[in-house]
Structures are given as C-alpha cells and as structure tokens.
Amino acid sequence: xxxxxxxxxxxxxxxxxxxxxxxxxxxxxxxxxxxxxxxxxxxxxxxxxxxxxxxxxxxxxxxxxxxxxxxxxxxxxxxxxxxxxxxxxxxxxxxxxxxxxxxxxxxxxxxxxxxxxxxxxxxxxxxxxxxxxxxxxx
Amino acid sequence: xxxxxxxxxxxxxxxxxxxxxxxxxxxxxxxxxxxxxxxxxxxxxxxxxxxxxxxxxxxxxxxxxxxxxxxxxxxxxxxxxxxxxxxxxxxxxxxxxxxxxxxxxxxxxxxxxxxxxxxxxxxxxxxx
Numbered sequence: 593x594x595x596x597x598x599x600x601x602x603x604x605x606x607x608x609x610x611x612x613x614x615x616x617x618x619x620x621x622x623x624x625x626x627x628x629x630x631x632x633x634x635x636x637x638x639x640x641x642x643x644x645x646x647x648x649x650x651x652x653x654x655x656x657x658x659x660x661x662x663x664x665x666x667x668x669x670x671x672x673x674x675x676x677x678x679x680x681x682x683x684x685x686x687x688x689x690x691x692x693x694x695x696x697x698x699x700x701x702x703x704x705x706x707x708x709x710x711x712x713x714x715x716x717x718x719x720x721x722x723x724x725x726x727x728x729x730x
Numbered sequence: 731x732x733x734x735x736x737x738x739x740x741x742x743x744x745x746x747x748x749x750x751x752x753x754x755x756x757x758x759x760x761x762x763x764x765x766x767x768x769x770x771x772x773x774x775x776x777x778x779x780x781x782x783x784x785x786x787x788x789x790x791x792x793x794x795x796x797x798x799x800x801x802x803x804x805x806x807x808x809x810x811x812x813x814x815x816x817x818x819x820x821x822x823x824x825x826x827x828x829x830x831x832x833x834x835x836x837x838x839x840x841x842x843x844x845x846x847x848x849x850x851x852x853x854x855x856x857x858x
Contacts, residue, residue, distance in 0.1 A: 605768050609745040612798075630798075630829040637800050641768045689838030693811045693821075701801035701837055708836055 595622060595662045603644045603654040603675075608637050611658065622662055624730060631709040632669060632728055638702030639671055639680060639724065647675025647722075666711070669726040678722055679715045680706060746770060748795070749777050753785040757853050763795025766803030775806045779813055787819025790852040793845075794825035799833055811843060824852035 597618055601607040612633045619629035640656065648654055654674055661668040685704035688696065706713065712727035747770035751760045758781060762774060782789060789810065807821075814821040824846040826834060834840040846852040 609765060609767065609769065613745075627829055627832075631832075633798075634800060634833065637767060641800070641802065687838070689841075691838075691842070693808070693815050693842060696808055696838075696842065698801055698805040698808055701804060705801070705833075705836065 596659060598657060598659045601640075601656050601658065603648055603656060603673075605641065605644055608640055608644075611640075612637065615660065618660055624662070624667065628667075628728060628730055631705075632667065635702075635706045635709055635726065636669065636671070638705055642678070642680065642702060643671075643673045643675050643722075647673060647678060649676065666730055667728045669728065671724045671726075672721050674721050677717050679717075680724065681713045681715050747774055749774060751781050751785075755857070756786045757788045757790060757857055758782065758785045759790045759792055759849060759853065761792040761795060765798040766796060766806070767798060767800045768802040771802040771806045774803070775809060778806065778810045782810060782813050782817065782819075787814045787817030788856040789814045789819060789821040790849060790856055791821065791823045792825055792849050792852075793823055793827070793830055796830055797827060799830050801837075804833075804837055804839055807839065807843070820856045822846060822852050822855050824849050 599611055599614055601611055615633055615636070616629060619626070636658065643656060657672040659670040680703055683703045685700045685707055687700050687704045706726070710726045711729045714725045716723050745765055747762055747764040747766055749760065749762050751758065760778060760781060764770070766774060791807065811821040822844045823834065825848065826845050831840065831845060834845055844855065846855065
C-alpha cells in the first residue's frame, strides 16, 4: 500500500499552520499516530521556517512543494524549494543541552529536532532546487 | 478560583495563541493556549516580558492549553526565563501535554526549567 499527497505553499510563514492542518487531516485519514505526526509537523515547520526566512534573499514569490508518501511502516516526506542551496543535514546541530538558563541559546534547535525525530535524511541539489527527503518510521 | 487577567469571548482560532495571566501573592501565572510558533511567538514575547516587568519575576507557565510549540516558541520561553532570573526570580513550567512535553525534554528545556504536574506544584517551587 502506498498513498501519496502533494501540497504546494507560498513562501510565507502564515502558510505553515495551514499546511499543518492539512497534514493532520492526512494523518487522521490514514490512522497515523498523532504523536508521530506532531513530530513530522514540527520538523516540517522548522525546515520551512528556515527556507522562508533565509532561502530567498531577493524575496519575491516562490512555491515550496511538500510531498507525503505513506508506505506500510513509514512516512516519506519530500520538501522541494527553489531557494538558495542549503543542505540542513550537513549542519551540525550546535545545541548545548546542559547549559544553564543564563548560558543557553536556542539557535540550531530546529536542525537538532530533525536529526532527533527523523529516522533517515537525504539531500540533493537538482535543477536549481533543494530536495530534502525525510523518513519517519511509524 | 483563578481569575483571568484578560478575557476573550471570541472563538479561539486553533492557529492562534490565547494568553491569560494572573498574579497572586507575587507569583505570576501565565497560560498560553493554542499554537506557539514562528507566527504567534512575537506577540507572546512582547506580552510575557511586559507581564514580568509589571508584576513579578516569579513566573509559572501553565502549558495545559498549549497544543504545539516550535523552536521559535522555545526561544521566547528562554528569553522570559533569562528576564525572570535577572530580576531575581525563577521561571518554571507545568501541565504540558505529552507531545509538548517531549519537545521540552528533547530540547533540554525540561531539565533546565522543570516541568511540574500541576500549577500548584509549580507555584510552590517559584515561591521558595
């Protein structure tokens, strides 16, 4: 069994919660555990926030494509954007989990969540686009 | 009986964040409900800092109504915790839903700030 659904969003932060609602609907329809889809939505939010905030220094209107492919035991998430080349997998998450309140910084947490919550990640730059593929075991 | 400092009778959009607060015996309890993300975090940041300045650096964040948090939301909580600390107080958390609790654990925020089961337990921690 394999079910695929593709969502297109504009490069605006306001699109992210609307996409999350659609992903929740997809998950409910296919009996995906809410705790798993929470993590999928969180990682997608973190990655899209990066792309929308930093991927388009010239601004302008762009489309980002998010595809969910549900297989038997896993969900594959593919994010394609035409922003600046950026491989989030290469970014070593610099997160100091043991820091005190005074010393703690939040930068890098989004990438850290991706490494922590996804089971596999693959990136390629192709046709002027970033193509990031994430796998979440269900 | 807890009294909300601000009320909003309109239906709460689940993509928005509703913020209620009350200050009793020098302990400020703030209850954000809804989504704390890149969109709602800016308003939450302004409100929480203003509330701490106007009321008390002893702060409890009641997360019972919070159904989503991203790193942008964590950033605001950290900013508020630093503000609280610099004012001689403490900021702690309570009543987080399981998925939000997991984000707090993975990010290291749970051990750093504490996540109590109830508002009462959190209040007694920041009071001492």
